[in-house]
Amino acid sequence: MVLDYSKWDKLESSDDDVPPQRPPTKVEKAPAKSPAPKRKLQPWDYHPAKSLHKDLFEPDNWQQWIHPSLLDVISAWQKQKETGNSSDFSCVDLENFDGFRVEAPGICSFPALKDEFCDMLLEEVRNYRASGLPSRAPNSMNNYGLVLNEIGLRASFTSVLKEVLLPIGARLFGSDEDRVESVAGINVETEDWGGSTLDDHHSFIVQYRPTDDKHLDMHIDECDVTFNFGITSHDNFEGNDLTFCGMFDSASHRKLHHRYKHIRGRCVVHSGKRRHGAMDIEKGERASLIMWTKSRSFRRTEAYRERNRRGLTYGDADNVCLSYTHDPDYKKLMPKKFQYHMKQEAHDASQKSLATEKRWIRVCSAKELLEGESKMVALESENEQIAVFRHRGELFALDNRCAHMGGSLCEGEIEDVGTHGLGASDSKATDGMVICPRHFMCFNLRTGENVEGDSMSQKVYPVRLSADGTNVEVEVDMEVTVQAVPDLSARLPRLLQMLRCWSLNGRQVPKLAAAGLGCLVVFVAAALRFRSTFRDARTIQR
Numbered sequence: 001m002v003l004d005y006s007k008w009d010k011l012e013s014s015d016d017d018v019p020p021q022r023p024p025t026k027v028e029k030a031p032a033k034s035p036a037p038k039r040k041l042q043p044w045d046y047h048p049a050k051s052l053h054k055d056l057f058e059p060d061n062w063q064q065w066i067h068p069s070l071l072d073v074i075s076a077w078q079k080q081k082e083t084g085n086s087s088d089f090s091c092v093d094l095e096n097f098d099g100f101r102v103e104a105p106g107i108c109s110f111p112a113l114k115d116e117f118c119d120m121l122l123e124e125v126r127n128y129r130a131s132g133l134p135s136r137a138p139n140s141m142n143n144y145g146l147v148l149n150e151i152g153l154r155a156s157f158t159s160v161l162k163e164v165l166l167p168i169g170a171r172l173f174g175s176d177e178d179r180v181e182s183v184a185g186i187n188v189e190t191e192d193w194g195g196s197t198l199d200d201h202h203s204f205i206v207q208y209r210p211t212d213d214k215h216l217d218m219h220i221d222e223c224d225v226t227f228n229f230g231i232t233s234h235d236n237f238e239g240n241d242l243t244f245c246g247m248f249d250s251a252s253h254r255k256l257h258h259r260y261k262h263i264r265g266r267c268v269v270h271s272g273k274r275r276h277g278a279m280d281i282e283k284g285e286r287a288s289l290i291m292w293t294k295s296r297s298f299r300r301t302e303a304y305r306e307r308n309r310r311g312l313t314y315g316d317a318d319n320v321c322l323s324y325t326h327d328p329d330y331k332k333l334m335p336k337k338f339q340y341h342m343k344q345e346a347h348d349a350s351q352k353s354l355a356t357e358k359r360w361i362r363v364c365s366a367k368e369l370l371e372g373e374s375k376m377v378a379l380e381s382e383n384e385q386i387a388v389f390r391h392r393g394e395l396f397a398l399d400n401r402c403a404h405m406g407g408s409l410c411e412g413e414i415e416d417v418g419t420h421g422l423g424a425s426d427s428k429a430t431d432g433m434v435i436c437p438r439h440f441m442c443f444n445l446r447t448g449e450n451v452e453g454d455s456m457s458q459k460v461y462p463v464r465l466s467a468d469g470t471n472v473e474v475e476v477d478m479e480v481t482v483q484a485v486p487d488l489s490a491r492l493p494r495l496l497q498m499l500r501c502w503s504l505n506g507r508q509v510p511k512l513a514a515a516g517l518g519c520l521v522v523f524v525a526a527a528l529r530f531r532s533t534f535r536d537a538r539t540i541q542r
């Protein structure tokens with residue numbers, strides 16, 4: 001299947017521009033004239049008035065924060081330039097870069113930041129949060145983080161890019177003349193991604209906690225070269241490995257390539273166009289500083305445009321490389337119990353088609369579901385969430401997790417479809433639609449389709465009032481698991497034989513007692529089988 005990847009740029013792009021806005025769906029009245037409101041404080045009001053470590057905001061201080069091994073490599077190269085021996089990046093000596101590692105083809109890591117810098121940066125982020133100033137999602141999939149460029153740190157990170165990351169980027173992802181082939185005898189296998197001319201960056205912190213953003217779905221970055229710095233000590237979290245798959249335009253882009261565990265102060269560098277994601281965090285908290293770097297001149301080249309124009313050929317996929325945000329076959333390939341999670345165990349799990357049976361499940365009482373409102377039921381054992389809606393007196397039920405990025409539809413507003421996107425879909429003007437609260441996709445409540453005609457749609461469930469009219473129920477395919485209970489009845493003759501031969505103090509056990517025990521065994525086995533056939537679904541209501 002060939003997919004259009006052009007929208008990835010839009011999805012991932014959260015350059016320091018505006019966050020997603022809810023599209024107007026109704027003609028809104030012009031507000032009445034009133035005195036000019038007080039200006040709302042913005043992230044850029046943070047520094048210098050409220051910032052904690054003023055030093056971090058000084059662009060000339062960069063040398064203080066850089067790890068000595070990286071500084072040594074950069075200063076050796078600077079010396080060569082000064083003595084006029086050479087000025088190009090090919091003289092950046094990665095062989096003598098203490099701690100530099102080729103992690104896997106196309107992925108390298110190196111010591112980059114001092115612990116002191118990592119601690120200060122985390123304190124600054126905490127201080128920003130405490131200031132009450134607004135913050136927005138650093139990328140389109142991580143809500144719990146901070147765009148550092150917006151709070152006054154852009155100039156500092158520009159210095160870091162110009163002075164230290166550019167020479168490394170050039171050596172790894174630069175032009176053919178600048179790129180290194182191997183380091184310490186290991187092939188680097190990188191390609192030209194504009195590394196020799198990196199001149200722009202989007203720098204932000206991503207953070208994970210089991211109760212907030214647990215993971216980051218598989219994706220590619222809206223940049224050319226990604227520098228990702230571990231900020232949290234690895235004692236502070238469990239799980240959350242960074243998982244790399246193939247390059248976006250290769251047949252192996254959904255095949256597992258490498259797993260990386262973050263180390264504080266260490267930078268892992270890769271092409272932004274390599275598929276990657278962060279697995280579920282199990283315990284603690286992790287933060288990374290991400291610098292998405294770009295080369296404006298490289299982006300204008302025909303080679304770059306051509307590469308981005310090429311479609312994707314979807315072939316084999318490893319489960320851990322599947323993306324619920326970007327892969328239309330996600331639900332088909334990912335075993336149901338691992339869907340919307342990022343678990344290492346999913347890697348070896350196969351999508352077995354287990355036996356199912358249709359069952360009506362209670363969602364809420366009919367009285368609770370008012371006109372224009374919704375309720376949700378979570379079926380833990382099925383890893384499924386279903387939202388029910390009441391619109392124009394009728395009941396509807398949809399998969400609660402938005403097909404785009406899993407936003408919770410039961411928290412979305414409900415409106416008439418009206419004239420919204422009517423040309424592109426099967427909707428009627430009086431149909432209801434729910435607006436996803438995260439990025440505002442609108443789904444028809446009757447058909448589940450995206451009213452703007454996008455291929456992402458929501459599963460629709462049969463819904464009804466219970467026979468006595470008091471409850472709202474939905475029909476769900478529940479897995480019917482038959483546990484492997486040993487078939488003791490098949491072993492009965494052998495058991496009887498054993499009992500017959502069993503002698504206690506030299507006496508034979510009476511035949512009658514043996515037969516009675518045998519019957520008891522058969523009865524227990526049958527009862528166990530019956531119990532395991534119909535597993536009870538635990539439902540949670542909200």
Ligand SMILES: O=C(O)CCC(=O)C(=O)O
Pocket residue numbers: 139142206216221228242276277278288290
């Ligand atoms: O969690 C990480 O280290 C990866 C973050 C990432 O890939 C991103 O923000 O684009």
Ligand code: FES
Pocket residue numbers: 402403404405406407436437438439440441
């Ligand atoms: S999660 Fe993005 S529109 Fe729903």
Ligand SMILES: [Fe+2]
Pocket residue numbers: 219220221226276
């Ligand atoms: Fe990323």
